[in-house]
Amino acid sequence: MTANYRLRQATTALHFPQELGGYRAEAWKPMDGAFRWVKEGEGERIERTDGRPFRQVAFRIAIDYRALPKSYAPFSPFSEGGALVYSGQFHACATAPCEQPGPLPIRISSPGEIVGVEGRRSADRDQFVSRDEGTSIFIGTLKPVDADGFVAIIDPGLPVAAREHLDRSLPQSMQDLAAIYGPLSFKPELYVSIDDEPEKDGRISSQGGTLPRQIFMHFDGEDAKKRMLADSPLWLEWFFAHEAAHLYQQDKSGKLVGDDRFGWMHEGGADAMAALAMVGRGPAERAYVLKRKEEAEKACATGLATTTLSKASAEGKFDLQYQCGLIMWLSIDQDLRRAGKPGLADLNRAMFAAVRSGEQWSQPLFFKLAGELGASPAVMMQIMTLADGNSNDALEALGALGQVANGSLNLN
Numbered sequence: 001m002t003a004n005y006r007l008r009q010a011t012t013a014l015h016f017p018q019e020l021g022g023y024r025a026e027a028w029k030p031m032d033g034a035f036r037w038v039k040e041g042e043g044e045r046i047e048r049t050d051g052r053p054f055r056q057v058a059f060r061i062a063i064d065y066r067a068l069p070k071s072y073a074p075f076s077p078f079s080e081g082g083a084l085v086y087s088g089q090f091h092a093c094a095t096a097p098c099e100q101p102g103p104l105p106i107r108i109s110s111p112g113e114i115v116g117v118e119g120r121r122s123a124d125r126d127q128f129v130s131r132d133e134g135t136s137i138f139i140g141t142l143k144p145v146d147a148d149g150f151v152a153i154i155d156p157g158l159p160v161a162a163r164e165h166l167d168r169s170l171p172q173s174m175q176d177l178a179a180i181y182g183p184l185s186f187k188p189e190l191y192v193s194i195d196d197e198p199e200k201d202g203r204i205s206s207q208g209g210t211l212p213r214q215i216f217m218h219f220d221g222e223d224a225k226k227r228m229l230a231d232s233p234l235w236l237e238w239f240f241a242h243e244a245a246h247l248y249q250q251d252k253s254g255k256l257v258g259d260d261r262f263g264w265m266h267e268g269g270a271d272a273m274a275a276l277a278m279v280g281r282g283p284a285e286r287a288y289v290l291k292r293k294e295e296a297e298k299a300c301a302t303g304l305a306t307t308t309l310s311k312a313s314a315e316g317k318f319d320l321q322y323q324c325g326l327i328m329w330l331s332i333d334q335d336l337r338r339a340g341k342p343g344l345a346d347l348n349r350a351m352f353a354a355v356r357s358g359e360q361w362s363q364p365l366f367f368k369l370a371g372e373l374g375a376s377p378a379v380m381m382q383i384m385t386l387a388d389g390n391s392n393d394a395l396e397a398l399g400a401l402g403q404v405a406n407g408s409l410n411l412n
Contacts, residue, residue, distance in 0.1 A: 003028070003059045007094060010053035013038075013045040015098035017091070020044075020068050027066070028059040043098055065195060065220040067205040070318065076207075076218035078193045079157030082113070082140015084216060087130035104130045110139050116153070119189070119213070133256065136191060136214050144189075149174040150215075152190040159225050162236060166192065169237040170215075173244040176277040180345045181352075184251050188244075191216040196224045208239055210246040212256065234278075234288040241274035248273070252352035257361040263313055264387065265366060268325010271296075272333065272344055272408075275326065279409055290409060293326065297402045300324040304394045309387055327398060328383050330405035332370055339374035343408070346373055363387060379404060 005014060016024065024044060025037035034048050035057055048054055063075045063083050074089040091101035107127040108115050115126040116138035144151045148171045154163060170190060178184070191214065206227075208217035217239065219228050249257050249266060258266035271292075279289040303312065303320040312320040333344035350369040355361050367380055382397040389397065 001061050001063055002031070003061055003090065005057050005092070007055045009094070010055045011094040012051060012053050013047040013096070014057060015040070015043060015045045015093045015096045017043045017093075017098045017101060018071060020071060020089070023066055023068060027064070028061050031058040031060055040096065045096070065205065065207075065218060067207065067220075069316075072209055072211075073207060073218070076191070076193045076216065077195045077220075078140055078142065078155045079195060080140065080142060080155070082138065082142055084191050084193060084218070085137040085139060086134060086211075087137060088134025091130065091134060106130050108137065108139070113139055113141055114143070115139055116144070116189075133211065135211055136189075136216055138191065147171060147190075149178075149184075150188045150190050152192075154190070154192045155194045157194050157196065157225070158192060159229050162228055162233065165233040165236055166240070170240045170244065172281070173237075173241040173274075173277055176241075177244055177248050177273065181248050181252055181349065184247060186213050186251070188247055189214045190240075193217075194219040194224050194228070196222070208243060210243045210250070212250060213247075215240065215243040215247065234285060237278060237285070238274050238288070238292065241277050242270045245270035245273035245277075249348075249352070252349075253355040253361065255355065257355060259361070261310070261313060262363050262387065263318060263321030264309060264325030264328055265361070265363065267322045268327075269329050269344075269348070271322055271326040272329035273348070275330065275409065276333070276344060286409075293330065293405065293409060296323040296326045297398065297405075300327060300398055301395060304386075304391050304398065306391075308389070308391055308394060324386060324398070327401050327405050328386060330408040331379055331401040332375055332383065334404050334407040335375050335379040336370070336373055337408070339376070341373050 019039055019042060030046065034050065035046055036049050038045050038047060046057055063077055065076055066073050072086045072088065074086050076084040087104070087106060090106070091104050092098065093101050105127070107125070109125045111124050113124070115122045115124070117126055117128050117135065121144070138153060142153050144153050150170060154166065205220045206218065249270065275289045275293065278285045300320060300323040303317055303323070307315055307317060309320055309324050312318065329344060332347065336346060337343045347370055350373065351361070351365065354365055354369065359365055367384065370380055379401070382401050385397040386394045386401065
């Protein structure tokens with residue numbers, strides 16, 4: 001594809017907030033040889049080699065998937081030739097520092113294909129303004145399927161067994177969460193893509209995530225189809241229940257929630273919502289959830305032996321936010337149930353309402369509301385210790401919380 005930036009006023013550099021591990025310098029090829037990429041802090045800039053100002057710069061970019069550090073890939077190719085394009089990676093600033101780029105007007109031209117963006121489908125071209133964290137744009141010939149509670153574009157190259165499982169699991173997750181929190185204020189979009197071709201560098205990857213009103217997942221690299229079916233298909237059910245939980249966190253709070261410094265709140269919270277949604281569906285789902293809980297507790301303990309949860313994200317160990325967070329949320333769920341409350345659902349509803357009214361999604365808000373709902377001081381202190389304490393104290397707190405969390409899944 002060609003990405004052509006046009007600026008209203010001349011600048012000496014176009015700045016991007018994230019350097020993405022050198023991805024742009026490698027893959028975004030300036031069509032004018034007078035430009036070069038330069039790293040600056042955690043970001044990067046494109047500038048003319050002679051330092052002169054410019055008002056336009058264009059790139060040729062291969063539409064390939066790339067696993068990026070703590071960031072969504074700019075392209076998720078579909079097997080039939082289309083692609084999902086993440087607009088957030090194109091956000092830039094005309095001046096530095098570029099920490100929060102402003103809105104980016106985007107015009108898309110793709111003759112002979114459908115352009116899907118912001119809930120609409122247009123032939124050949126469209127335009128919109130990409131804001132905040134950006135959105136996913138579908139460009140291709142596949143037509144969306146209007147399913148129960150969501151709109152889906154699923155790669156025809158997906159294995160039949162995986163497709164059949166998705167057809168059941170996502171509607172079930174939506175129904176389970178709607179029964180607790182009420183329906184979403186919108187119909188979300190689901191994108192699942194697969195590229196089974198071997199990558200030149202031999203990498204194999206998969207990535208999923210949530211953007212406003214969207215859930216997406218991509219499988220990439222050699223034998224992607226086999227890898228997708230190698231484990232129990234219930235992992236797909238867990239994934240989509242987790243992502244559906246994020247949609248509810250966003251919609252019911254009125255905004256995106258989450259801060260990587262205490263990712264246990266939104267990521268662990270979404271995992272706990274997935275666990276409680278799945279555990280009552282049947283014996284296979286129940287066994288899978290119990291296995292996930294046990295694995296999460298072990299992984300959390302292993303991680304805490306070398307770092308603290310408060311430092312995990314900065315040290316590139318973000319998975320601990322999911323693993324430890326699951327135990328923290330399940331334990332508060334059981335603790336509230338013992339106090340006669342509905343548990344996690346009651347705390348979530350209180351959190352969502354507080355954030356919608358203007359409060360900050362934060363640890364202090366979590367503990368304040370949990371206390372008001374009747375959580376015990378002992379459990380709250382153990383969660384505080386796991387969130388912010390040193391490794392030895394956190395490991396001790398984890399053991400205690402793991403026992404409480406068992407009750408949330410009816411193990412006691």
